[in-house]
Amino acid sequence: MEYYGSIEAGGTKFVCAVADEDLQIVDRISLPTTLPEETLNQVFEFFDSYQLKALGVGSFGPIDVNQKSSTYGYITSTPKIGWTNMDLLGTLKARFAIPIAWTTDVNAAAYGEIHLGAGKGTQSCIYLTVGTGIGGGAVVNGAVLQGFSHPEMGHITVQRYPNDTLECVCPYHDNCLEGLAAGPALEKRTGIKGQLLEVAHEAWSIEAFYLAQSLMNYTLVLSPEKIILGGGVMKQTHLLPKIRESLEQQLGGYVSLPDLEEYIVGCGLGDNSGTMGCLLLAKEQRGLM
Known part of the structure; x- marks a missing residue:
């Protein structure tokens, strides 16, 4: 079975989830945000148990969301140690050959709340x-x-x-x-x-x-x-x-x-606003392909 994936990438923790076609969450994990390699290895390990058809990512920022920019998909001027000018979207695309929606964590939360909250x-x-x-x-x-x-x-x-x-x-x-x-x-x-x-x-x-x-x-x-x-x-x-x-x-x-x-x-969604927004954006991104 194929699933939609969500990454709510926060400066303190990464919350990852997978959901079915009806966006019912079937699994979720919360990881501390440490250095990029360590954090993302745990993210990959979590998703490796599932066959994903699309992924939604809402990241802490500032991030580059301009698709014409040479640093599109990067976390840019964050003070978070190790994450400055980090190509998060590119790293995820190198691992997952699927459609990936990319926005800020708060944009994702707004999207979740307007549709479901x-x-x-x-x-x-x-x-x-x-x-x-x-x-x-x-x-x-x-x-x-x-x-x-x-x-x-x-x-x-x-x-x-x-x-x-x-x-x-x-x-x-x-x-x-x-x-x-x-x-x-x-x-x-x-x-x-x-x-x-x-x-x-x-x-x-x-x-x-x-x-x-x-x-x-x-x-x-x-x-x-x-x-x-x-x-x-x-x-x-x-x-x-x-x-x-x-x-x-x-x-x-x-x-x-x-x-x-x-x-x-x-x-309306409590602590799930960002996760549900990411899942909605993943499903929407899949529909555009």
Whole structure:
């Protein structure tokens, strides 16, 4: 029997899965992301037990998604040791003579959510993951959004929360969303890991302010039908109402939004958003061949 394969290639772990024609997962494995050769040898060992007909890959980035580029398929300027300018897609193609879909991990998650999760029934959505880093993917008119490259939603410049003097944790920017609102920024601001912070701690109001500000910017540019929030930080369920409230305040009544409880939501697929998106893209890629 032939299967579809999925690789959710994260900076912390690789999640690999195989699914049948109905995209029912029959096997899955999670591997720590170490050096490329060691990690990929384990990936190959997992898939060697199955006959694959197509593979979907959603990778941490930045990655090159421009098919006209000489470095198409590469992980490019990542700070992840050993992975800078690594030809991940080329390495996979050398091993698997099958169609391979290639995009970012967050684009794959957005694709999974719009077809099978919280965005089902819409034609456009944004998926934003808030964890060790912040990344976003978008689906517009049913297709993954990309231009000369892919969105880098975590690195937009944001206006500082009043009296927030935190040194931005992003090595590239002074005032970007990731550097002020990702998990490491939350911990640096308080000295406490986010999951241990009291619900009433002011840091959550600061966090909501930055995330709401970013959602306002995405909304004003793309007007998605749904914004879906995932990642470890968003597992703090009290944060979602704070973000909605802050967004409403920051918009100042300029545009009318759908009901915010329907517009800004958590993941419908939980931790499976990326895997299901990769499987959907693999099946779609197979149909194009």
